[in-house]
Amino acid sequence: MSGESRFIDSLRALVTDPAARELLDDAAVLEVGSARLVLTHDIVAEGVHFLPGDPPGDVAWKLVAVNLSDLAAKGARPLGALLGYSLAADGEWNSAFVEGLRLALDGFGLKLLGGDTICLPEGAPRAFGLTAIGEASGPVPSRSGAKPGDHLWVSGTIGDAGAGLAVARGELHGAASLIERYRLPRPRLEAGQALAPLVSAMMDVSDGLLIDLARMAEASGVAAVIELDTVPLSEAYIAARGEEREARIAAATAGDDYELLFSADPAQAPAILAASDALGLPFSRIGHAFEGQGLRLTDRGGEVPLPTRLGYQHRSS
């Protein structure tokens, strides 16, 4: 058990309210008066989530996007955000961050409400926290509601951001659209709101499809099988990496997709496909849940061993 897991377990022992969802979900769900609030706080830190040379505007965008992706996975409409900013003595960097923040706030219709700014000691890595507050108009799906027999679905395409990072690093030839998926992820806010009443469980894919699905299956007390040949790949991804098994495993274990992963009763399939049409965003059936535990992979009907690495594990909650 890592120090991080131990620490989070010790925090979990302090949690008494169901609103916290035992710190196991993407967000907290708090009822206040007639409002159902969805609350999340994610940190983006230099050397962990971004590199010192990354464009500051992209860091700001990502900070907003990763938090809004948590709201999207809970079907919430964003209301506002509080920013925790660590200020280093580099005015140009800070200005570029603010410009990226402006683009993200405008792009997602998010209001900046407040926060705190601290001056960093010299040489300390930058770290930025964002608290996003959203409101849900109906049920708020958890990670833990998947049932045996449910279909497993994913929105959009998988693996683009991982390929985009490789392209940006010069390790892969590929389209600029892949880099864009890595640099400027777009949380699926509208899709999340449309899907929330239809699903049994939902979360965002941030660390890799396989690892995030393993978490959903564990939280739900079910086993899951993924049919690799049904994992949706973009044309740009296929042009860069192909669509053979190895390319599909790479896509399913790459991080930063910020797509929605959800389970639903098979009877919901027509409504889910209708929502997909209405949104102009593909939802693909990629497998199903069944009695038991753990994750299985198939490819064109044949069993495939799980890769040793299912995704990124630096993220804790």
Next chain:
Amino acid sequence: MSGESRFIDSLRALVTDPAARELLDDAAVLEVGSARLVLTHDIVAEGVHFLPGDPPGDVAWKLVAVNLSDLAAKGARPLGALLGYSLAADGEWNSAFVEGLRLALDGFGLKLLGGDTICLPEGAPRAFGLTAIGEASGPVPSRSGAKPGDHLWVSGTIGDAGAGLAVARGELHGAASLIERYRLPRPRLEAGQALAPLVSAMMDVSDGLLIDLARMAEASGVAAVIELDTVPLSEAYIAARGEEREARIAAATAGDDYELLFSADPAQAPAILAASDALGLPFSRIGHAFEGQGLRLTDRGGEVPLPTRLGYQHRSS
């Protein structure tokens, strides 16, 4: 203008919603459905707000207390908190922090709802962010509502925490109760809720009475006079530092009081004193607001020059 002020001005340009109160208040005020939410986010960082050798449990307590003091100043009842934690590889430190967090959550009836944990790169200073969410049942006083003719009031006693820090450092002989005021501040949550309907402006005293009053006066577009001889001092403070002018100026420019500073129409004085009786917490009249701008000091009726340092200035919001 400091880099920090410039940065906050650039953030202010992104703010479009009145809920943010132009980033000039202790907290944001967001109406959602029938609920009036009060939201604040404060960071406590090693080397800025605490020292590497400080007891980790006190750091946790202070993190909770500084955020709840912002809620107190807005008359809000705390609902819950999200924690942003930077984990260094020191299990004992982390355990002691969690124990202090437990005491603070229990002590203030605050629920831990969620958050994020990141693993720090080696050698990076610790920094912890807390977002506190509260609910107000009535009007939410701002910093900017003081009017000419209003009385200026402060809760409790002033200067104890500053003296406590000096005692803890061995620079002053004084009672353990002073150190306790510094180590374990108690935000005035009940007082804030009782006062909110009675005041024209309210904020917490975190950086020093004089600097915080100067901020209230500036935000309100009024001038303020403080009668130094009416600033409430504890017996422990007087025993350690005396009650002459120098001691009173030291009290009024020391930080970490976490008392409430408020302005009110003179007609509210009986209701304010009745609330004081009901709470068992003194509220003292220390001056008044008048037409103009700036801050003046008097002592036993005579004008006193302002000290060059009015308080701490590391805090931004």
